[in-house]
Amino acid sequence: MKDQVFSILQAVGRSFMLPVAILPIAGLLLGIGASFTNATTIQTYGLESILGSGTMLHSLLTIMSDAGNIIFGNLPIIFAVGVAIGMAKQEKEVAALSAMIAFFVMHASTNAVLKLTGKVLANNTVAPDVLEGTIANVCGIMSLQEGVFGGIIVGIGVAYLHNRYHKIVLPNALSFFGGSRFIPIISTVVYMFVGIAMYFVWPVVQNGIFALGGLVTGTGYIGTLIFGIIKRALIPFGLHHVFYLPFWQTGVGGSMMIDGNLVQGGQNIFFAQLASPNVTHFSADATRYFSGEFIFMIFGLPGAALAMYRTAKPEKRKVAGGLLLSAALTSMFTGITEPIEFSFLFVAPMLFYVQVILAGAAYMIAHMLNIAVGLTFSGGLLDLFIFGILQGEAKTNWMYIIPVGIIYFFLYYFIFTFLIKKFDLKTPGREDDDVETKLYTKADVKARDAAAKAGDGEATTDVVSQAITRALGGTRNITSVDCCATRLRCSVADSALVNDAALKATGAVGVIKKGQGVQVVYGPQVAVIKANLESYLATNPADGPIEAAPAAEPSPAAETLNASETPAEPETAAEKHYFNSPFTGSLHPITEAPDEAFASKMTGDGFFVTPTDGTVYAPEDGTVTFVFDTKHAMGMTTADGVEYLLHIGIDTVKLEGKGFKVFVENGQDVKKGDKLMEFDDEYIKANAPSDACLCIFTDLEEGKEVHLAAEGNVKAGDQAVWF
Numbered sequence: 001m002k003d004q005v006f007s008i009l010q011a012v013g014r015s016f017m018l019p020v021a022i023l024p025i026a027g028l029l030l031g032i033g034a035s036f037t038n039a040t041t042i043q044t045y046g047l048e049s050i051l052g053s054g055t056m057l058h059s060l061l062t063i064m065s066d067a068g069n070i071i072f073g074n075l076p077i078i079f080a081v082g083v084a085i086g087m088a089k090q091e092k093e094v095a096a097l098s099a100m101i102a103f104f105v106m107h108a109s110t111n112a113v114l115k116l117t118g119k120v121l122a123n124n125t126v127a128p129d130v131l132e133g134t135i136a137n138v139c140g141i142m143s144l145q146e147g148v149f150g151g152i153i154v155g156i157g158v159a160y161l162h163n164r165y166h167k168i169v170l171p172n173a174l175s176f177f178g179g180s181r182f183i184p185i186i187s188t189v190v191y192m193f194v195g196i197a198m199y200f201v202w203p204v205v206q207n208g209i210f211a212l213g214g215l216v217t218g219t220g221y222i223g224t225l226i227f228g229i230i231k232r233a234l235i236p237f238g239l240h241h242v243f244y245l246p247f248w249q250t251g252v253g254g255s256m257m258i259d260g261n262l263v264q265g266g267q268n269i270f271f272a273q274l275a276s277p278n279v280t281h282f283s284a285d286a287t288r289y290f291s292g293e294f295i296f297m298i299f300g301l302p303g304a305a306l307a308m309y310r311t312a313k314p315e316k317r318k319v320a321g322g323l324l325l326s327a328a329l330t331s332m333f334t335g336i337t338e339p340i341e342f343s344f345l346f347v348a349p350m351l352f353y354v355q356v357i358l359a360g361a362a363y364m365i366a367h368m369l370n371i372a373v374g375l376t377f378s379g380g381l382l383d384l385f386i387f388g389i390l391q392g393e394a395k396t397n398w399m400y401i402i403p404v405g406i407i408y409f410f411l412y413y414f415i416f417t418f419l420i421k422k423f424d425l426k427t428p429g430r431e432d433d434d435v436e437t438k439l440y441t442k443a444d445v446k447a448r449d450a451a452a453k454a455g456d457g458e459a460t461t462d463v464v465s466q467a468i469t470r471a472l473g474g475t476r477n478i479t480s481v482d483c484c485a486t487r488l489r490c491s492v493a494d495s496a497l498v499n500d501a502a503l504k505a506t507g508a509v510g511v512i513k514k515g516q517g518v519q520v521v522y523g524p525q526v527a528v529i530k531a532n533l534e535s536y537l538a539t540n541p542a543d544g545p546i547e548a549a550p551a552a553e554p555s556p557a558a559e560t561l562n563a564s565e566t567p568a569e570p571e572t573a574a575e576k577h578y579f580n581s582p583f584t585g586s587l588h589p590i591t592e593a594p595d596e597a598f599a600s601k602m603t604g605d606g607f608f609v610t611p612t613d614g615t616v617y618a619p620e621d622g623t624v625t626f627v628f629d630t631k632h633a634m635g636m637t638t639a640d641g642v643e644y645l646l647h648i649g650i651d652t653v654k655l656e657g658k659g660f661k662v663f664v665e666n667g668q669d670v671k672k673g674d675k676l677m678e679f680d681d682e683y684i685k686a687n688a689p690s691d692a693c694l695c696i697f698t699d700l701e702e703g704k705e706v707h708l709a710a711e712g713n714v715k716a717g718d719q720a721v722w723f
Helices: 002-020 023-037 039-044 056-073 075-087 092-116 147-165 172-177 179-218 220-233 240-249 266-275 293-310 314-334 338-345 349-368 381-389 398-423 463-471 500-505 526-539 556-564 681-687
Strands: 135-138 141-144 255-258 261-264 478-483 487-492 510-514 517-521 578-580 585-589 605-611 615-617 622-627 633-638 643-650 660-662 675-679 690-697 719-722
Touching: 002 075, 023 039, 023 056, 023 266, 023 381, 056 075, 056 266, 075 092, 075 147, 092 141, 092 147, 092 179, 141 179, 147 179, 147 240, 172 179, 179 220, 220 240, 220 349, 240 266, 255 266, 261 266, 293 314, 293 338, 293 349, 293 381, 293 398, 314 338, 314 381, 338 349, 338 517, 349 398, 381 398, 463 500, 463 526, 478 526, 487 526, 500 510, 605 719, 643 675, 681 690
Parallel strands: none
Antiparallel strands: 135 141, 255 261, 478 487, 487 517, 510 517, 578 719, 585 605, 605 690, 615 675, 622 633, 633 643, 643 690, 660 675
16 A cells, blocks of 8 residues: 555656746746846846836836746646646646646636635625635636645546546447547546535635644744755655645645735745735745755755765776766756765665755754745756845845855765765765776766667667666566656556666666656656657567676686586477577676676677677578667577677777678578678777677567577587577
8 A cells, every 4th residue: 555655646746847847937037027127126226227117128027027927827727737747648638638628627617606605706706705815716717726736636637537548438329439539528527526526625625734834834943844854855755746845836835915915835925926016025934945955955965975075985086076076066056956865875874864954954044044035946056046146135135045055065074074984885986896886977878889770760779768678677567657857757567677776777876666666866867868768668569677687796716606507497408499609709698798788688688709700690590680880780680580689899889880891781681601790809909898799689588598508619600508
């Protein structure tokens, strides 16, 4: 049950990211527009001739302010559509349309009940005896003030209906209305009744929301501390979006009358005050849910990064420095902290506990100092400039962030330095000698090989997406793919098939598994990774899982022992499939390959040969599936359907074809012993990390493994392996 709840909350949380993504641009439009059309600001800086009323710039800035304001004013329907899109598994455009229809139907139904009970008058105004703020104008409909909760209720419900019924088959007479066309229909019917039910249910829910909000606001600074600690503690589970959003967007985060309108939610209050010409100081009670982030995101975590860099081993300091500098700059400029937090979360949880406490305290300190700087997404320098510095010290108290931030920088630096040295924590650059720090750098996100074009020049092989797919248990194991700002969020049928080590080898900083939910932390570039993965899954329906990478390198003695022990073989030779070597040289198992991606079987099981001859021959009758443009590799298929990849050298894609001569072309049939390729082994040794010649089986049946059929040297055409 816990795992199911986690998976559901994860799906809801990731669905929030699409509507939340519009907030930065809306905030920038509103922030810049409202700031430079404010009469006080214009007079203070003597800009009447440039920005005064009637000037072209004033008109443009007014339009910008209104454009940003309209987004914040219509967040409920934006969330309704965004959540439906995020949670729908297929045909997301149908879910989006259905959600919009359901949103209008729900509020129209509620409006009808309000009119029937006399709470909304015939002229569409609120009756005098109705509690102020409980009824609001929602897209032109006088309905209950549900805020984004109303949109979320619609989005989740429509997504459920969509996922359950979008393939429904109706009787022949009604078949036109089957499938995806049924979703708007069923959504309309369901949400008509939901709208009626909301009239009776929502006032009770609303009272509970206000009570919860009162509990937080009523506990003052301690409540702010608790909020901050909980929000940061939920980061590893990816549930922080679900936690903080109600405080930002609903009555849980408080309510305030601004220019005659009741505004609910901390972020909404800030932006309503930003657009108001009558506010002299923004409400710190409203911004308590985010102002403290500037302290530890711009100052604190970079101090932690410096501590980890300074305590790294000298020989690993350069590599660790690249990672930590990138992560620190990301935190400072964008407010995205997960790359740096995940650099120590799994290897040194003690440091994360410290981060949670210090970050929680930062929220409280900002509240105590009456700092009221708003944000759209996260507490980076851009938001600080737009919503703090630009708004002026008198309105925001933003200057207090600097001295507190400097103190936080040294707090993080000295505390992290002490704990890392005291407990010998394995932060980046302090790993054991047999653990590569490069697993935490961007270099591993890049594919080892360039994309390969198929015979028609259109289909491509995405090596990174293939590795991610196989590490997640294969295409059949992946049930959904999405992402937030920094994490690839997937649902899988069987989490036991997920290979953490292989995922980290693709560039992931961390992997979190809970039930059927898997979160892979890549950083801000995750949106591109997600898009590539979705494209790959759509065109590679049969890609299977990979084996777990070995926990540690075996000793030479253990290797000798293992080589002498023959794994359990099939009972009859007929059950074996023998495969010949395309190369001449010293034969080795793939696990000894001089490249982690191949050695961990990310691209498939197989073997490699250290060559003594620069000619490659067809090991069996078959077909050339494709030849890489860079000539360093080619895909093959045997006559009985076994697919394999021949790859000459490590990182030889960078040679751009130099040193290779290919004698076959895409789609060509070959016979065993036909010459496929020649390569200049001395040139490869001089210009590439290794000249190892690899044979990788890319589609072995589940449960099959590759076993060496010979030891030592082999000649091209000799039996090399069986599976």
